[in-house]
Amino acid sequence: xxxxxxxxxxxxxxxxxxxxxxxxxxxxxxxxxxxxxxxxxxxxxxxxxxxxxxxxxxxxxxxxxxxxxxxxxxxxxxxxxxxxxxxxxxxxxxxxxxxxxxxxxxxxxxxxxxxxxxxxxxxxxxxxxxxxxxxxxxxxxxxxxxxxxxxxxxxxxxxxxxxxxxxxxxxxxxxxxxxxxxxxxxxxxxxxxxxxxxxxxxxxxxxxxxxxxxxxxxxxxxxxxxxxxxxxxxxxxxxxxxxxxxxxxxxxxxxxxxxxxxxxxxxxxxxxxxxxxxxxxxxxxxxxxxxxxxxxxxxxxxxxxxxxxxxxxxxxxxxxxxxxxxxxxxxxxxxxxxxxxxxxxxxxxxxxxxxxxxxxxxxxxxxxxxxxxxxxxxxxxxxxxxxx
Ligand SMILES: *Cc1c(COP(=O)(O)O)cnc(C)c1O
Numbered sequence: 001x002x003x004x005x006x007x008x009x010x011x012x013x014x015x016x017x018x019x020x021x022x023x024x025x026x027x028x029x030x031x032x033x034x035x036x037x038x039x040x041x042x043x044x045x046x047x048x049x050x051x052x053x054x055x056x057x058x059x060x061x062x063x064x065x066x067x068x069x070x071x072x073x074x075x076x077x078x079x080x081x082x083x084x085x086x087x088x089x090x091x092x093x094x095x096x097x098x099x100x101x102x103x104x105x106x107x108x109x110x111x112x113x114x115x116x117x118x119x120x121x122x123x124x125x126x127x128x129x130x131x132x133x134x135x136x137x138x139x140x141x142x143x144x145x146x147x148x149x150x151x152x153x154x155x156x157x158x159x160x161x162x163x164x165x166x167x168x169x170x171x172x173x174x175x176x177x178x179x180x181x182x183x184x185x186x187x188x189x190x191x192x193x194x195x196x197x198x199x200x201x202x203x204x205x206x207x208x209x210x211x212x213x214x215x216x217x218x219x220x221x222x223x224x225x226x227x228x229x230x231x232x233x234x235x236x237x238x239x240x241x242x243x244x245x246x247x248x249x250x251x252x253x254x255x256x257x258x259x260x261x262x263x264x265x266x267x268x269x270x271x272x273x274x275x276x277x278x279x280x281x282x283x284x285x286x287x288x289x290x291x292x293x294x295x296x297x298x299x300x301x302x303x304x305x306x307x308x309x310x311x312x313x314x315x316x317x318x319x320x321x322x323x324x325x326x327x328x329x330x331x332x333x334x335x336x337x338x339x340x341x342x343x344x345x346x347x348x349x350x351x352x353x354x355x356x357x358x359x360x361x362x363x364x365x366x367x368x369x370x371x372x373x374x375x376x377x378x379x380x381x382x383x384x385x386x387x388x
Pocket of ligand 1: 052053054055056079080082083131157159160182183184185194195196
């Protein structure tokens with residue numbers, strides 16, 4: 001089976017993890033701060049808080065922005081469920097904004113229309129989670145303008161997007177957002193096995209996120225509410241969690257970061273190859289905005305089913321899977337998940353672009369170590385699958 005995504009681990013990565021195993025610290029040592037610093041340097045963000053997953057990063061991001069019961073979080077329906085679940089963890093309500101038919105990211109027009117209505121209905125969101133699908137940035141400048149106008153915070157869910165750029169700046173710089181989060185799950189651009197990070201330029205938010213990631217306990221006298229009682233003293237000043245990243249994970253992350261640009265360049269090379277190999281087929285290849293440099297976490301095609309009269313989306317997908325092509329579908333609209341359907345009685349038809357996307361989208365295999373031979377097998381299987 002050719003998988004849709006896969007990590008690339010070299011000897012340096014392995015050595016760096018072994019080195020930690022032989023050191024004094026398996027957790028709470030020097031590697032996590034060094035990894036945070038390396039990610040900050042790469043993205044030019046001021047602060048980074050590394051945690052055990054992007055899901056945890058989303059949770060502490062929402063907590064630091066004071067999301068709670070009675071609050072409202074909006075996001076795109078075409079994302080992994082974690083982009084919305086973070087709001088539920090805080091007891092907030094969730095709502096969705098339809099996608100742009102070209103980029104499949106959140107639609108700024110749909111967002112603006114929904115904000116106008118929400119202002120009338122007095123249910124404006126506290127937070128918008130903007131997901132950079134496939135690694136291509138959302139229209140962040142427009143989203144920031146709306147966030148100032150309507151008074152909501154912006155979290156960039158850049159789980160797909162480390163190494164990508166927007167307006168010539170690295171994603172994660174938080175130029176147009178309050179917090180950006182990245183995932184280091186093995187299918188993502190670089191990996192720490194499990195892991196994530198939140199970047200921000202706001203010291204208060206960074207301090208809050210660090211607290212929430214480690215039990216709400218601090219040893220920083222500046223954050224304490226009363227005088228220290230001695231050198232043993234620490235204070236719990238909020239209810240936090242244990243979301244800490246280990247030293248092994250951070251060492252792997254530092255080592256992987258060295259090859260990040262190489263990984264992204266290889267993904268671009270393969271994506272451009274797909275673009276030309278797929279020309280003339282009854283499908284749409286990914287569209288790229290000129291203001292964006294995608295990290296190409298995913299290469300998603302849309303079938304033009306009107307031009308494929310004898311086959312369904314499902315049949316084409318199944319045909320590929322049966323021939324060892326590990327295609328995938330990113331993502332099932334979150335509002336159709338039973339948990340969300342029951343909680344929100346979401347209906348098909350409210351997000352027509354997301355519904356249509358779900359009927360046509362297929363993620364083709366793409367990862368740095370993918371061979372051009374494997375890529376040709378994917379393309380020829382796809383050509384056969386849609387042959388009429
Ligand atoms: C992978 C992913 C997450 C969750 O990342 P974890 O590190 O696995 O918690 C969240 N949002 C999106 C868009 C993702 O792709």
